[in-house]
Amino acid sequence: MEVQLLREFVCLAEHLNFSTAAKELFIAQPVLSRHIADLEYALGVQLFARNKQNVRLTPVGAAVLGEATTILAHYEAGIQKIRLAVAGFAGQLTIGFLGAPVKSFFPALISRFRSTYPNVDLQLSQMNLGALATALKRGDIDIGFTLSFDLLSISGLCWKTLYADSLAVVLRQDHPAANENKLMLSALSRENFILLAPEESPSLYNQIMTLCAAGGFSPKVAKLAAFPENALLMVESGIGVAVLPRHIKEYAGSELRFLDIAGGSTGFDVVAAWGEVHSNPTVPLFLQELEDLQAAGSLR
Template identity: 40%
Template sequence: MDIRQLEIFVCVAERLNFTEAAKHLYLTQSAVSLQIADLEKQLDVKLFARNSHSVQLTAAGQVFVKEAKFIITTSEEAIKRTRYTASGFGGTLRVGFLESHTKHFLPKLVKDFRHSYPKIKLLLTQLSWGDLNLALERGDLDIGLTMSVSLQNIPKVAWQTLYQDVECFVMPYDHPLANQPQLDLTAVAREPFVVLNREVAPCPYDFTLRLCVNRGFTPNFVERPFLTEILLTLVESGEGIAILPYFTTKPYASPSLRFIKLEGDDAQVEMVASWKRTNRNPAIPLFLNKARGAIQFFQNSMGLPPSNDSNEHLSSI
């Protein structure tokens, strides 16, 4: 028994005429009769009561026509869902993101993606830096929205740059150094620093340390909060200064905070969309395409230079 046989049976059952059913199916009447006879043999029941004047469904036939229609409809839906998934228009996409670094573009991205692909189930998970990287490695995520500095040593992970960012000294507006156009290294060497706790954010912690060491001093870390929002509050309260990416942090930072750009190539960072190289989820490129649109909107509103869409990386294996 196959779907085609069921379709032939339903066609005859709806018309109660083998000749009309054959014309509709573009088959010969004998071919239709053979298919019905084979179906009745497989089921070991009579589906039609036939004589020279009429064709009627038997009691078994009346039951089976309902079941056959259900099977056909279910089969068509299964095929449609499978094709949707294969083309990226169905299925599930699991996206992980950092607690603060994506809030300026993620809402628009999610809204646009769900509007364009309502059949794709989008699962969003906020993770710490370390947990996000681990989820990517294990294949628990399809896409991770993070900073490229956190992916340098993860094998078999590819990423696409969403936009370029630059690290800044961040301090309260009333700090003695807040009105300086740029800061000399000696001016901040003795400053207390607030940095994210290394347990949840090892990459930002190490990156801040490296930036300072590259400029000739070891920072004095006085506070190690677990969330960027708390870090910004501590800086605004005068507990110390911090080093944070400008475009990623400025949109939701208090207007009472001053950002002073760091010079040097090592102060350049990237917000990226990352995925495991072996991941073949067809919804990934659809999400990346929508991400470019959301980022372009963000760039226009913040005065960011356009990012290079072809700037794609693969860490060494």
């Protein structure tokens, strides 16, 4: 049954006049009469009682009118959702993120996007570095807020730098070197180290090992942590020292100190990454909101 037949039926039911309904529908009166007859035949019922003087709904026609009105409302709503989705104003957007580096701006960004595009269903997942890299590689997420360490090893990605960051040495406040502003890693060659597990971010792990090698030693690894927050707890517990991204300081207590590392390359970028080829029309809309927030100087 064509939707247009239902529209014509509802229009005629509202006016109870073939001539008036035909004019509103921009069709000839005989065409409308034939279409209503086709609809009655398809349903196997008489919808209108009509003679030369008047047209009225039959009891069955009144019941069909209620259902037809509901069907048309659902149909129009569905078409609108499809149009919105095609235009990028509806649908689903899956975002993976690291907690600490986006803590200062992520709530405002999500709030802005939801306000502008209320019909887009946002799926937000906090992950660690390794899981984010895997999700981006597999296309399990549309956009990932992560660090630049492992992105060069993943083909087919685009990314936008949000801000620059660096690695830092994390010590307890009672450590002899805690009051230094900058520290050579070689000064910690006898310490136990807490590092993020290499499977979580091979590039980050390798960079730390390279920094230690440049200082003339191989670190004695006491523990491997899956999350930076776990590494902070281990340092706070006196298990050892750590080398972590400076933005992790967001989660550090006052008893911990973050020191710059003297010598070697310690910089990296906090980025938003997405697939170079994607079919989700909401991705560029979200990236535009992100760019607007960055232009306003609100990313950090």
